Amino acid sequence: MPDRGDLPRATVRRLPRYLRALEAHPDGSTIDSEAMAATADTNAAVVRRDLSILGFSGVRGVGYDVDALRALIRTELGLTADVRVAVVGAGNLGRALANYGGFDRRGFRVVALYDTDPNKTGDIVAGVPVKHLDDLISDGQTEGIDIGIVATPETVAQGVADLLAKAGVRSILNFAPAHLRVTAGVEVRQVDLSTELQILSYYRNHG
Amino acid sequence: MPDRGDLPRATVRRLPRYLRALEAHPDGSTIDSEAMAATADTNAAVVRRDLSILGFSGVRGVGYDVDALRALIRTELGLTADVRVAVVGAGNLGRALANYGGFDRRGFRVVALYDTDPNKTGDIVAGVPVKHLDDLISDGQTEGIDIGIVATPETVAQGVADLLAKAGVRSILNFAPAHLRVTAGVEVRQVDLSTELQILSYYRNHG
């Protein structure tokens, strides 16, 4: 794919949805912008604009080549090799993440769970070892961790984020309801369950 | 998607962050737009614009009244009474949600878990009963469910969404990696773990 500057953030947010649409589509087929839009929950003009921004050309009167587009989006998302994920916090949420089958299928490998509770360390959850948090830094330095997931209580989330940074992790997905302060170069995405419910609550009352 | 509600969507997305900032601030104090921005991870101009849109006035040279603003945002979000939440899927994720302490503190009450597995129905998880999915419709009609959370495998998510709609639920938080089709008047928010990791992956390779 041709080199380019970065993509608009709105486009990046839609790439995973496009990829999911393409994975549900037969190999060797084509898909038009209307069908893509229906599966990816957007509209055809947005799809055409996004693919045009990606530098991907379709065929007028026909649509887009599914195999080629899948490959392009995977490359664009950096999913060419397995992405190594570490989960901190082996409570229900951490275990849910270790068990979540959708990751494997999409190229993410949960390589370890970390906790400080001696009743949990040493366990194996869905084939993933539960290690002590003290191992995190050396594991990160020797084995490499691409993405860290914070699945701990709010109170320790910032400390965990600091540890992850020390372990060389530059991408963090945070489930704790806390705004993590990180050094430049570390990317944080926040998934806050209460926030989602609050937004739903707003639209329930103002719909 | 038609715009429902009277606030800009970007503002609505920030209200929960403002509320969290205010909850961490002492009762009876004031907070200026700069401090609010730091805690809510935005900038002061955005804060002032948002509060102005809300019709909330601060005091020049001083800042905003914390108690009054907390109350206003809670009201705006529809958090004046407990919000009743039902979770469908009593796997690890469903159990994590039932155990999640942050909900109670923020006015959300998980009233039931639903599953079809007879090994799970009848259990009590964190004080929440696990009922059979067959009970969902009548429960919704008799007791009322404000928000439904889909924490099931992808394959059954659409069916569950249909059931929730029949039970009178008009707000759905969906954790399954599937685009739910719902009738008009039902609001869906999507939390997709793979999507979040894919976006992190993109910025790890570009950003």
Added chain:
DNA sequence: GGCTGTGAAACATTTCACAGCA
């Protein structure tokens, strides 16, 4: 002096509509 409130500009994103090509 310090901070709010807000016009106006800048920027980002979506929508419209249609020319152009297979």
Added chain:
DNA sequence: TGCTGTGAAATGTTTCACAGCC
């Protein structure tokens, strides 16, 4: 004919900058 690719307009959001008030 059917669908892509894209200017141009419309819309939504953020940033700038400063007047106005406490």
